[in-house]
Amino acid sequence: MTVDAKPVAELPDPRDFGLSVVPEGEIPAELASLVDEVRSLVDTVAHTKAGSRELAAAREAVAAANDRLKGDRHDIGTMVQQVWPDGRVEYGTLTNVVSGPTNAAAPPLRMETAPEGGLRGEVVLNGTYQGPPGLVHGGWLAALLDQALGSAAGAEGMPGLTANLDVNYRNPTPLNAPLEITARVSGTERRKVFVSGEVRHNGQVTAEGTALMVRMNLPGDGGA
Numbered sequence: 001m002t003v004d005a006k007p008v009a010e011l012p013d014p015r016d017f018g019l020s021v022v023p024e025g026e027i028p029a030e031l032a033s034l035v036d037e038v039r040s041l042v043d044t045v046a047h048t049k050a051g052s053r054e055l056a057a058a059r060e061a062v063a064a065a066n067d068r069l070k071g072d073r074h075d076i077g078t079m080v081q082q083v084w085p086d087g088r089v090e091y092g093t094l095t096n097v098v099s100g101p102t103n104a105a106a107p108p109l110r111m112e113t114a115p116e117g118g119l120r121g122e123v124v125l126n127g128t129y130q131g132p133p134g135l136v137h138g139g140w141l142a143a144l145l146d147q148a149l150g151s152a153a154g155a156e157g158m159p160g161l162t163a164n165l166d167v168n169y170r171n172p173t174p175l176n177a178p179l180e181i182t183a184r185v186s187g188t189e190r191r192k193v194f195v196s197g198e199v200r201h202n203g204q205v206t207a208e209g210t211a212l213m214v215r216m217n218l219p220g221d222g223g224a
């Protein structure tokens with residue numbers, strides 16, 4: 001098994017597949033700020049002990065905001081073009097549930113190139129990601145790993161879909177605490193990209209995963 005990455009410059013342009021693209025720099029600062037506020041609102045609502053009057057008033061205010069914004073929407077499948085600090089261009093889904101910059105349901109996870117190779121990111125999951133008391137839900141840890149592992153393949157010029165994901169939960173993962181996510185490509189075989197990664201808290205692995213990503217079949221690939 002070898003790592004046989006395509007040059008990053010050959011990454012597919014989503015526009016060639018009929019998808020819309022929004023450059024990340026063109027997302028209004030007001031939208032980023034609104035997304036942060038909604039993320040906080042979801043946590044607040046999930047934990048509130050407010051009384052009926054306050055709840056009804058808050059519901060009216062939220063409904064008014066919803067009515068105000070819901071007319072003008074990006075299409076499902078819209079991509080966001082992100083430029084890495086080293087100038088590399090990457091495409092992700094605008095509303096990706098783990099990393100989408102406009103999705104208030106996303107933590108959001110942003111991965112960067114790690115000095116030791118592969119990718120590294122940091123994330124804090126609030127109480128809306130809870131599974132067992134005070135701990136992160138295992139399904140969300142799998143989602144974080146899936147995204148990080150997929151990004152590691154994408155960063156090597158091999159974007160694709162997850163065919164298989166295997167997660168081991170080694171230690172409880174706390175809420176409201178910094179988590180480090182690492183991921184890398186360990187090998188390739190034809191269109192198969194083998195990836196692995198970890199979630200750590202205070203340097204201790206809490207979850208680790210391996211995945212098989214099947215690289216997108218691109219024009220000129222010959223299916224290989």
Ligand SMILES: CCCCCCCCCCCCCC(=O)SCCNC(=O)CCNC(=O)[C@H](O)C(C)(C)COP(=O)(O)OP(=O)(O)OC[C@H]1O[C@@H](n2cnc3c(N)ncnc32)[C@H](O)[C@@H]1OP(=O)(O)O
Nearest residue numbers: 012013014146147150151159160161162163164190192214
């Ligand atoms: C435009 C740019 C956009 C880029 C965006 C990217 C964002 C990424 C973000 C990522 C983060 C989010 C991630 C997500 O959320 S991805 C969302 C969750 N995943 C999916 O929905 C994938 C559903 N599955 C499929 O679509 C197909 O099955 C795929 C595409 C995976 C393969 O169907 P395809 O017809 O294409 O290929 P193939 O069948 O010829 O197989 C090829 C090779 O693979 C081997 N194989 C296949 N399956 C398995 C398996 N289960 N175990 C072991 N091996 C398996 C197979 O034997 C063969 O091997 P070999 O014969 O060569 O030895």
